[in-house]
Amino acid sequence: MKNSAILLVQCPDRRGLDAAIANFVYQHEGNILHFEEHQVGEKGFYLARVEWDLNGFQLDINDFPRQFTPIAEEFDMQWRLALGSYRSRVAIFVSKYDHCLVDLLYRQRNGELACEIPLIISNHADAKRHADFHGIPYHIVPVTKENKPQAEQQQLELLRKNEIDLIVLARYMQVLSTDFIRHYPQQIINIHHSFLPAFVGAKPHHQAYERGVKLIGATAHYVTAVLDDGPIIEQGVARISHRDTLEDLVEKGRDMERVVLSRAVRWHIENRILLYANKTVIFE
Amino acid sequence: MKNSAILLVQCPDRRGLDAAIANFVYQHEGNILHFEEHQVGEKGFYLARVEWDLNGFQLDINDFPRQFTPIAEEFDMQWRLALGSYRSRVAIFVSKYDHCLVDLLYRQRNGELACEIPLIISNHADAKRHADFHGIPYHIVPVTKENKPQAEQQQLELLRKNEIDLIVLARYMQVLSTDFIRHYPQQIINIHHSFLPAFVGAKPHHQAYERGVKLIGATAHYVTAVLDDGPIIEQGVARISHRDTLEDLVEKGRDMERVVLSRAVRWHIENRILLYANKTVIFE
Amino acid sequence: MKNSAILLVQCPDRRGLDAAIANFVYQHEGNILHFEEHQVGEKGFYLARVEWDLNGFQLDINDFPRQFTPIAEEFDMQWRLALGSYRSRVAIFVSKYDHCLVDLLYRQRNGELACEIPLIISNHADAKRHADFHGIPYHIVPVTKENKPQAEQQQLELLRKNEIDLIVLARYMQVLSTDFIRHYPQQIINIHHSFLPAFVGAKPHHQAYERGVKLIGATAHYVTAVLDDGPIIEQGVARISHRDTLEDLVEKGRDMERVVLSRAVRWHIENRILLYANKTVIFE
């Protein structure tokens, strides 16, 4: 857990932006650990992630907003400050396929994912034993066409009570309502088992098998109101051949989904993602 | 150039198929070099590629059809015989982007592609110097909305005169008419610069850039009457990031297109591809 | 679990081999599911894997050796028969790093690895809770320089009692003695966390970090008397950059090790591996 501060900035590009940010940190005796910026040339847009060591930093971090606001206003910045020591509070949603869940729990346990996982929500009991193994509360919220609004209310309450920062849909097979999504803008990550935008919607492996593609994919993306259309965070592919049955596709898909989803979650909780024009900028 | 025979077979699966084929070759003292078969389990279908050494083979290969027909009929086979020593006659179609053309010519020259390239057809003069360098006739056939039928007639005549077996669309930017395609069923290979079925049609790199994907692709496929919908032969992807401009996508795409297209052409001319249910089986 | 028989054959190449095998199966009314053969051209060597459906097969499989021996002798075959329905008995050895162990247990549980895992042996207690979760006996056998011969005796006894067919060293940090290895020829698979033959021996990630490579690797191989020198079964690589610390290498390595090792184990228990000249032939 690093005792660092992370500043995420986006604004119109202008001379002096890097200098203004670097000077601010330096004036308060912060040592910059990473300074990464990206410019969307054709649109004159500037995006940056700056991380500095808080050891020796002379400004009370609670006072940061007040002190930084004049600079932010001068440059018309949208900005956000995060602490390297803060552990995001992540809720995992799962249905019956448990490979992504098991993988995320393992990575959290071994320190790869520096977050808390205060609860798991599922519409089935199947994955409960994994939650038990890790000592994480497992809430079964059955969802049907009829009870969906109430079910989502129940879920939202659980999330609120647990002060959740990020929802991970780890092969959760229910479509969330627009209303639900609105409560967690850019805070819901889904794994879709295809190379989006190919094979949107249900049964992408079946679609891939029918079409006879030579590579199958997986895509982690933020959830928005339009199905499988949110900003893409990470993608992966695996080679298949005519020897692979539909079941082989499913198996090869699992390995990819695990890696792609866990990478997306990690970038999110480490504050490495900026959103721009329905796309993500990843400051690795 | 191998002095071998290649038998491609597809038929309903039945006991004794492998034995019947292997026996036939053995009875005439052929030594099998490769025996590869694939079964589409759920459909009860059998596909095979058998290659044997013609040195010492006691049957006049011209007499093969007559001798093999009883077996073929017994098992209801669709079959095709090819000679390893035959060099396919390939026509390359190109427009302005010449990277695939240059690559194919280089591979043909160094022996990777064991084929003849008797002519190149283009709607532009740009790539002519590469044809000249390799001493290959280059025919400029301009295509407009108005003259398209006549232009295609001219192309078909050139192809016929040169006894072409395979047409390779190496970034040829004109859509071929259904009528043209009918003359060369499963004998036209196209390279599309996306990961099909994502980004069908025009400007796939622009579409990919707008959607914010993290991998771009290339697809080699047989051309059918429906645009970008024919059986996929090979696909590849390359990783991109937010740092890549649209121009970078185009450059990264080029490397992939070269590799993917040349692999597809090679498998075709080496008689390694069988078609089944709008899919390809590749006997590598 | 398939009710099939798998015949693995290697011998000098000769006319009629495919026919002899296919005929034998056909005579007893077996339906061949997969017939794959490979010839090492320059050496005149033939290797094959033939799998056929036992439903309707008219030969008592226990009588197979007696019936097949004349053919085998005629062609000078080394051969082995396996049953698709047999579940290999696999022992996993592990030390403190548990990612490969956890992965293998998960895959066995979900059916990807069709084997039994009757026991886990470790020189540490750390991974015991995973064994307990899956209800698998976990034997702690501490190993020191002094007690090594006795420790290995104890291990061998456990293996014998459990009728183990395959030993998987899932990041087991002790070097096995030549004597131990002799008991399980071509039955011990190790995962080495480098791209062999680069970075043999201890701390390969440190070596890779020092050398400044741009890709790190993992290698699954059979264990022989010479350290990290046995026949390679599978390899994988992952891209790294200057941004990656030594710890990042370790993390990226884990994902690869899991995939590479599990693939090797799967091929072994599905009887897809033939050994030839210190190399493996994988009939995928």
Next chain:
Amino acid sequence: MKNSAILLVQCPDRRGLDAAIANFVYQHEGNILHFEEHQVGEKGFYLARVEWDLNGFQLDINDFPRQFTPIAEEFDMQWRLALGSYRSRVAIFVSKYDHCLVDLLYRQRNGELACEIPLIISNHADAKRHADFHGIPYHIVPVTKENKPQAEQQQLELLRKNEIDLIVLARYMQVLSTDFIRHYPQQIINIHHSFLPAFVGAKPHHQAYERGVKLIGATAHYVTAVLDDGPIIEQGVARISHRDTLEDLVEKGRDMERVVLSRAVRWHIENRILLYANKTVIFE
């Protein structure tokens, strides 16, 4: 061709480094296009690449060294300034295998490699026709054990006369003398057709084939006095199987070598490489 300035810096890490550089550029009204820095944490070392637009920059770039020196001295910087508009002068050395040469010439022609190629040097006449096609002088300098010192003198003279900045060994099969190398420190890039440090020295594909690896590699590196030991710039791998003959390895290797070498050359001429502890930092 960008009208930009690129500053490359390495020095001990200290508070205020980013601010000092960004301020300097800003004071002279430069607009920073890319600011990338990397810290080697455990060693307290700082490396950076800063690129800014020269349009509107108020400092005569020839006066940059004088103005920047006080800052550089304060922070104990090693630094180098390059102009985005400068086209490096690259000499290509080649023997008989011409695939890398042909590829580099093609990429230079289409604008991917923004450099001049004033000459090609070879110990054989074979590749001359490619030089002629592109109108580039081709110097044949035969090298034998006996004449090597004189041959290298002749090469050095050609390089000097052509004011060469970078030498690319595009499958040049002669080992350069330590004396030769000393004239071009960190200015000679070689492509080795293996995944270094595996298979150092002669005939790496033969070595890979014998060892039975499942992936083959290619490595672009700076040439130093120790054979195949210089800082690695880029690496790639390709999957092979038992079906691949030695010749197939060579063919699969070619595709990789092209991509890996051209990438390394591009990063070098775009001033994206910093050297540190026999490793490269690539500011992509």
